[in-house]
Amino acid sequence: MMKNILEVNGLTKKYDNFELKNVSFNLPRGMIMGFIGENGAGKTTTIKSILDIIKDYSGKVKIFNLDYRSHEAEIKEEIGVVLDDMFFPEILTAQDIDNVMRGIYKNWDSNLFNNYLKDFDLPRNKQIKTLSKGMHKKLEIATALAHHPKLLILDEPTSGLDPVARSEVIDIFQDFIQNDDCSILFSTHITTDLEQIADYITFINDGEIVLSKTKDELLDEYGIVKCHEEEFNKISKKDYVKYKKNKCEYEVLVENKREFKKKYKFEVIDKMTLDDLMVLMIKGEK
Amino acid sequence: MIGFIRKDLAMIKSNFKLLAILTIVYLGMSLAGQMDISFILPFMCVMIMISTFSYDEFNNWNAYVVTFPNGRKNSVKAKYIATLLMIVIVTIITTILSFIISYVRTSTIDYINILEMTFGLIFGTLLVQTFMYPIIYKFGIEKGRIAIFIIVFGIVISGGLLSQFIDLSGVLNALSFLENYWVITIIILSVLLTYGSYRISLAIEMKKNF
Amino acid sequence: MEIIISNSSGVPIYEQIIEQIKSKIVANELTPGQLLPSIRNLAKDLRCSVITTKNAYDELERQGYVKTIPAKGVYVNEINRDLAREEQLKKIEKILDSAVVLAKINNLSRKEIDDILDILYEEDK
Structure with missing residues (x-):
């Protein structure tokens, strides 16, 4: 059985005024990893590279022990993502998302999606643009979870949420990893969320990984x-x-x-x- | 891929009212014997499809789809198929309406004329689509507009200049044999252009960094 | 199973878990053979990380309080109650010892200490 769900090795990408320098870390199976750092430290660039949204990096990313080049569709069937500022066009509704996703993921589970909508009090037939920021985030999270992914990659999933909503979302993440095949990579600058539930902490600063270890070790030592x-x-x-x-x-x-x-x-x-x-x-x- | 087509259709759903109104206007004007505006519905369709690009861009949908299985490829493919679907449906509606209008106004149906128009419409709208989509995929909808303007301008100018210096009648004569095969020529040309355009858009999208 | 975790006490969470499960076992609130929640379940209930609960269970197992049966779960072990009680007594002694030292420094009489203990016992009821 594979040990690491996600392996990032020597990720390097140069921009005019910013650089990812040799970013490496591993996310073990069944664990929650908190990915922390300042705004602009390279969290989103790293996540985009992991997801293939940015293509021209050097280095290697392995998910489920597979390489993108040969197993892209297979890998992506089993990843759920919440990304900052990337989602469905806002004139669509939750109902539309359900219809669309049923035609995209083999494992899309309309029942599960509808349960999340109910749990989160999200309307089925309202356009996304009419939702509050918190509801919008919750809809993104519901959408990321409804095809039974094995790996959740979340870029700032709790930003813009009030404490009550954040607490609900944290509960859902912990429910998600009740299955020990499931793992979460979770970037945030709200460290209190992570101080509770994260198993690993990876800290990036100015495009470089400063440390990546278990949270208990880190806070203990x-x-x-x-x-x-x-x-x-x-x-x-x-x-x-x-x-x-x-x-x-x-x-x-x-x-x-x-x-x-x-x-x-x-x-x-x-x-x-x-x-x-x-x-x-x-x-x-x- | 069917999911992506559903998404484009869901997005243009809100424009159906506009299309219905245009249909009535079209019917009214044609029956009243005003000018021929049979092109309006298919062209509106292409324009509405192009407007879907702005919504996609606004919410970074094109980056988001990369996280779906075969997202880059299927989203481009779906855009072309959804557009074709819309063009075909609307052209069929226009054609049927033309039959009716023709019958109401002259008590006969001018099959040849109407079918010529149908093929012309499909070809014309496809041309717009095949030309614009790769540019939009490359530059985005905002910069794409400028790019389209510059390119059209360039073609017109250079075409004008060329015709000054080169005698095109030879080429036209050589092409004239196609006249007898215009239906098949248009079909082949449409397929080739659409497919070529799709391949270019796909190549752009497959390499893109968001 | 009721466990109360304080995030501000300064005591590492996994130690809090160990202590509380231990005292429940000693007090017979958790009986031998009883199935404990899975590490993931407990982590969710306590809002802590899976590694924390895993470390706590590992330590409890090392000390002989619980036993992991692969693919089944973690069970309360048959413990030597006397030994466990002995261990708890030692801890109490240690805490009281520092209380006594402090009391002597402040010239408190034995009676006064007894009174404090009485009050504390009453409060707890």
């Missing part, structure tokens, strides 16, 4: 040391990842807080959140 300048000066450069100088203290990101504690005996080592990680990695200095 990394820590934030708060100290004064004189203490900070005692820390050797190799013992921290990044630091940020605030008004009355230094915030120092360390990779292994237990080791650090042993070595330096500092009092205040805080638990790190994903937000802290992002801020320090992006704004911090070395």
Whole structure:
């Protein structure tokens, strides 16, 4: 049985003012991976490349252990996507989507789709353009799920949703992975969603993967040391990842807080959140 | 692929009212003996199909379909088939109406004339489609409009210039034998042009980065 | 099975799961042979990641509290209740120890400590 549902290897793509540099990570089967990074860090470009929406990248993408060139249709039968700003023409209705998708996916399940519409309180016969932003997102999610995909690729699926709707959507994602054949790649800048349900975190900054590991390891091992300048000066450069100088203290990101504690005996080592990680990695200095 | 055709038909559904009104106008004007506007319905159809491109573009549908099985290929194919379907249906309606109009006005039916018109309509609308679709796929609907304008302008100018320097009568004479085979010529030409246009659009779409 | 997870307590979620399942087993709320929710089910109920619940079950299994039967699920093990109780007692002792240290620093009498304990026990009822 295959271990990784998705393998991204050495993805490289140059634009005039931006570059994806050798992006690599693996998504194991049955897991949820949170893909985090600033706006413009390369999340969407990576996802578009994985989906073949961008074609002229170098590097290799394997989905279900298959290559696009030889198995495109097969792979895409089993992927569901929610993409930022890409969807059905807005003069169509949910009913139209049902009719259309029945002619596109072998496994399209009208019953399942209708159940989602009911669960989400979405109207069948209203044009998409009349829906609120939240309802629009929910319709996209329902559409992505109704052909029983094995892999969900979601670009900012919770953006624009209020907390209640976000919670509903998170429930649906967790329902989805009750089947251990199913996996999710989920890009977002709302890290609280991920702090709960993600199994893996992949962090991209300025077109480069900074880290990709299990969330439990990450939150368990990394820590934030708060100290004064004189203490900070005692820390050797190799013992921290990044630091940020605030008004009355230094915030120092360390990779292994237990080791650090042993070595330096500092009092205040805080638990790190994903937000802290992002801020320090992006704004911090070395 | 049937899904993509359904999607295009669902999109033009809202234009059916307009087509119905145009049909009545067409009937009215023809029965009243005004000018011949039998071209209006088929041409409206092509224009409505072209308008579907704007909606597609507005919601990035063309990028979204890439995530479907064989999405790039099937969406282009479906666009051509849906257009053909519309042209054929509307041309048949126009033809039938022409029979009726002809009968009402003159108590006879001018079969040859009407059938000539039918073939002319199909050929004319297909020409528009085959010409415009690859340009729209290449440049998008906004820039495509400009591109179409420039190309048409270019053809007219260069055609005009050419005819100044080259005697085309020889070519026309050589082609004149086709006159007796015009039906078959138009059919073959239509098929070739549509197929060629489809292949070009497909090649553009298969390579596109969104 | 009722498990309450705090996201702000600072205790890692998987440790909270382990502790709570353990005490349920010791208290006989979970009886030997009882089927526990699957890792995916538990993850959904607790809104945490699958890896977290898997780690918790793995650790419980290592300590002998549960047993995984492949393709069937995770079951509560027959445990040595005395040993488990012993372990819990040690923990209580440790917590009380720090309370006593603090009490002595502040010159609290034994009576006062007893009163606090009485109140805490009452509150819990």
